[in-house]
Amino acid sequence: MKELSLNILDIVENSIKSGAKNINLEIEEDNEKDFLIITVKDDGKGMDNEFVRIIFDPFTTTSTNKKVGLGLPLLRESAENCGGGIEIQSEKGKGTIVVVKFKHSHIDRPPMGDLASTILTIIATNPEINFLYVHKVNEKVFKLSTKEIREIVGDMAALRDVTILKWLGDYVRENIKTLYGGEENGKN
Amino acid sequence: MEKIKSIEELRKLREHARESLKVRSGEAKVKIMVSMGTVGIAAGARDTLMAIISELEKRQFHDAQIVERGSLGLDKEEPVVAVERDNKTIFYGKVTAEMARKIVAQHVINGQIVSEWVIAKE
Numbered sequence: 001m002k003e004l005s006l007n008i009l010d011i012v013e014n015s016i017k018s019g020a021k022n023i024n025l026e027i028e029e030d031n032e033k034d035f036l037i038i039t040v041k042d043d044g045k046g047m048d049n050e051f052v053r054i055i056f057d058p059f060t061t062t063s064t065n066k067k068v069g070l071g072l073p074l075l076r077e078s079a080e081n082c083g084g085g086i087e088i089q090s091e092k093g094k095g096t097i098v099v100v101k102f103k104h105s106h107i108d109r110p111p112m113g114d115l116a117s118t119i120l121t122i123i124a125t126n127p128e129i130n131f132l133y134v135h136k137v138n139e140k141v142f143k144l145s146t147k148e149i150r151e152i153v154g155d156m157a158a159l160r161d162v163t164i165l166k167w168l169g170d171y172v173r174e175n176i177k178t179l180y181g182g183e184e185n186g187k188n
Numbered sequence: 189m190e191k192i193k194s195i196e197e198l199r200k201l202r203e204h205a206r207e208s209l210k211v212r213s214g215e216a217k218v219k220i221m222v223s224m225g226t227v228g229i230a231a232g233a234r235d236t237l238m239a240i241i242s243e244l245e246k247r248q249f250h251d252a253q254i255v256e257r258g259s260l261g262l263d264k265e266e267p268v269v270a271v272e273r274d275n276k277t278i279f280y281g282k283v284t285a286e287m288a289r290k291i292v293a294q295h296v297i298n299g300q301i302v303s304e305w306v307i308a309k310e
Contacts, residue, residue, distance in 0.1 A: 001230050009234060016256070071226040094294050117238050124241060125224065125256035152198050158205035160253055162245040167201055169241070171193045 001074070003113025004038065004102075010071045011040045011098050012122050012131075018044025018096065020029060022130045023122075027115075029104060029137045036086075036102040036109070043095040052090050075100060082106035116173035119144070129158035133172075137179040144172060194259050216253035218296050219272040224256050232284065233267035239285035240269070252296055258276040271295050281307035 001007050008025065015023045020042035028037045047055070056073050076086045081101030090096040102109045119133055123146055131146040149168070151161060158164055177183065222228070222237045224261055237254070244252055262268055265281030269291060280291060287305060294300050 005232065006229050008226050009224070010226050010229050012289065013226075013229070114234075120241070121224070121234050121237050124237065124254050126220070126262055149198065152195065153202045153205055158202065161205040161250060162241055162252075163248075163250075164198070164205050165241050166245040167193070171195070171198075171237075174193055 002110060004036075004110050005113040005115040005118040007071070007075050007078075007110075008038060008040070008115070009118040009121060010075075011038075011100075012118075014069055014071070015040060015042035015044050015096065016126055016129065017129070018042065018046070020044035020095065020129065024132045025134070027135045031104060031138060034104045036104045038096075038098075038100040040098045041095065046092045046094050046096055047090040048092045055088060078108075078110060078179075082109045116169060116176055119172045120165065120169040123159065124165050135176065135179060140179050141180055142175040144175075199245065201297070217251040217273065219253050219270075220292075221254050221255045221257045221270040222294060223260055223262075223266060223268040223270075225266075226230070227263045228266040228268065231266040231282075235285045236269060236283050236288045238268045239288040240292055243289045244296070247297060249292075249297050260306070268307070273299060276308055277310040279308040280305045 001010070008027075008114050012023060012025065022043045024039075024041040026037075026039040026041075028035070028039075030036075056076050072086070072088075079086050079102055083099035083106050086101070087099045088096065115135075122129075122131055127146070127150075129146065131142045133142075135142045146159070153159060153161075153164060220240060222233055222240070224233055224237075240254065244250075257270070260268055260279075262279075262281065267283050269280045269283045269288060271278050271280070271291065273295065278295065280287070282301065283291065284303070287302075291302055291305070294302050
């Protein structure tokens with residue numbers, strides 16, 4: 001995948017497939033300390049130690065209609081090539097935490113890309129999930145909670161309305177742009 | 189300089205959403221499913237979904253529900269979009285953002301299947 005925002009969507013989709021009702025996405029970027037850390041935490045069905053041990057094997061997948069799973073192995077390779085890595089903690093019946101680290105300034109680090117579209121995709125296709133997105137870039141922070149948004153718009157069905165979705169997409173895009181000091185995405 | 193959107197604006201939109209939900213009582217007339225497995229995402233499913241939302245919003249069509257479905261195992265056809273309307277489900281393959289806009293206008297809203305892009309029917 002060319003953008004980290006697509007990897008983030010892939011990880012969150014794994015959380016959704018695991019039956020998670022609460023998903024937290026935290027992105028922390030620090031130019032001075034030179035790191036970019038993506039953390040996805042869910043309360044899905046989790047995995048046992050044996051499955052976690054083989055999860056980076058491309059021939060490991062939970063899919064019933066295919067035999068390979070390339071999302072995590074390729075992301076690990078990308079992170080390790082950029083002075084970082086990936087860690088997965090999981091407990092059966094409790095949930096999973098995926099932490100991906102990159103050296104922020106590494107020349108081969110993929111750009112963040114269209115993160116606003118990733119956030120909107122998660123909300124539009126799973127309005128019933130409590131999704132919390134916290135993004136820190138140096139000293140700036142943007143936070144979005146679908147639980148809070150559902151309280152504002154009244155109910156879950158309203159979160160399926162295209163006018164509300166369009167507004168949310170624009171709202172997230174504007175705030176991410178502000179985090180990056182006016183730049184459209186995290187190419188810095 | 190354009191004013192940054194505030195979450196307060198969302199409260200105003202709430203009334204709008206209530207009106208459209210009132211018009212649409214019960215199940216949505218159309219269900220749109222986008223496959224969001226790893227291959228679908230890598231093939232551009234996210235942009236396809238964004239085009240669907242944008243086109244529905246542009247045309248102010250509120251009687252559709254966006255539903256996610258995992259990979260169908262049709263990797264070479266990703267991004268796959270399925271439209272459920274009039275008790276029939278039509279699957280479209282290799283759906284770009286531009287194709288998605290046409291599928292919304294022609295099939296989702298007007299009920300005419302875009303036959304040249306159909307890969308399966310249910």
